[in-house]
Amino acid sequence: xxxxxxxxxxxxxxxxxxxxxxxxxxxxxxxxxxxxxxxxxxxxxxxxxxxxxxxxxxxxxxxxxxxxxxxxxxxxxxxxxxxxxxxxxxxxxxxxxxxxxxxxxxxxxxxxxxxxxxxxxxxxxxxxxxxxxxxxxxxxxxxxxxxxxxxxxxxxxxxxxxxxxxxxxxxxxxxxxxxxxxxxxxxxxxxxxxxxxxxxxxxxxxxxxxxxxxxxxxxxxxxxxxxxxxxxxxxxxxxxxxxxxxxxxxxxxxxxxxxxxxxxxxxxxxxxxxxxxxxxxxxxxxxxxxxxxxxxxxxxxxxxxxxxxxxxxxxxxxxxxxxxxxxx
Numbered sequence: 001x002x003x004x005x006x007x008x009x010x011x012x013x014x015x016x017x018x019x020x021x022x023x024x025x026x027x028x029x030x031x032x033x034x035x036x037x038x039x040x041x042x043x044x045x046x047x048x049x050x051x052x053x054x055x056x057x058x059x060x061x062x063x064x065x066x067x068x069x070x071x072x073x074x075x076x077x078x079x080x081x082x083x084x085x086x087x088x089x090x091x092x093x094x095x096x097x098x099x100x101x102x103x104x105x106x107x108x109x110x111x112x113x114x115x116x117x118x119x120x121x122x123x124x125x126x127x128x129x130x131x132x133x134x135x136x137x138x139x140x141x142x143x144x145x146x147x148x149x150x151x152x153x154x155x156x157x158x159x160x161x162x163x164x165x166x167x168x169x170x171x172x173x174x175x176x177x178x179x180x181x182x183x184x185x186x187x188x189x190x191x192x193x194x195x196x197x198x199x200x201x202x203x204x205x206x207x208x209x210x211x212x213x214x215x216x217x218x219x220x221x222x223x224x225x226x227x228x229x230x231x232x233x234x235x236x237x238x239x240x241x242x243x244x245x246x247x248x249x250x251x252x253x254x255x256x257x258x259x260x261x262x263x264x265x266x267x268x269x270x271x272x273x274x275x276x277x278x279x280x281x282x283x284x285x286x287x288x289x290x291x292x293x294x295x296x297x298x299x300x301x302x303x304x305x306x307x308x309x310x311x312x313x314x315x316x317x318x319x320x321x322x323x324x325x326x327x328x
Contacts, residue, residue, distance in 0.1 A: 049144035149178035190267035206281030213245035259326035273301035
């Protein structure tokens with residue numbers, strides 16, 4: 001991968017991140033600081049800060065949040081610009097922090113990816129700005145403005161001690177700012193972070209059983225959509241009108257943008273059912289949606305009266321139609 005760096009600041013030895021010895025000029029002062037002094041210094045930093053536009057050339061902290069529980073997270077513009085992906089232009093770090101009156105340590109969290117942005121920074125804090133510098137990054141400074149909150153996603157908002165109405169609700173993140181809304185958040189069935197869809201038709205229902213020797217049920221099918229690769233793998237019971245035994249056939253196909261759009265449209269129309277239908281003689285349909293949060297299974301509302309711990313949805317048939325058309 002060819003990489004174009006934004007500026008000589010990032011290229012030069014003056015900012016050889018990770019290549020210089022750590023600053024130890026104030027170690028004795030830190031070791032001598034009392035627990036009360038350390039706690040008080042850390043408490044003064046609690047809050048959210050966002051890069052003041054144009055305050056420094058990258059690498060810069062786009063946003064930095066110090067939480068009251070002693071943890072922090074930060075989003076960083078590394079200054080790296082690439083000709084082709086993947087490109088590490090942005091990085092997120094998190095962990096615990098400690099502070100004296102003049103220095104703050106950003107310590108790598110358990111399980112967090114290693115980064116040269118962890119380490120010790122000298123800082124100055126006023127009501128209008130937080131300024132950071134490092135003696136091992138010659139000439140580097142980063143000035144940030146205090147904000148009510150900072151986020152890239154809603155999950156960033158917890159623990160920022162944000163004042164909000166005393167109601168059951170949830171945070172949203174818009175324009176890097178946390179907003180609290182009363183009411184339970186409704187998680188969409190099909191979202192931008194969905195990674196896989198498995199649509200399964202158990203077959204059967206009000207149809208004639210397959211001829212003797214059949215190894216699958218009439219109508220039985222399964223479609224597995226890999227979102228990242230825009231591909232679908234399919235398994236179908238090969239119905240025929242010649243009275244021959246039914247057997248499963250399989251195949252895969254890379255979908256066009258139009259095919260993916262059709263599947264997206266069908267999935268976006270799927271909604272949680274509020275009915276209580278006691279249907280009969282229809283193949284049992286189900287969807288399993290995978291995302292970084294895990295797998296969730298949704299069942300055809302045609303059989304919603306069965307209850308249990310299952311989640312039932314409307315408009316499921318259109319998904320199978322879209323996948324079947326896309327596969328063939």
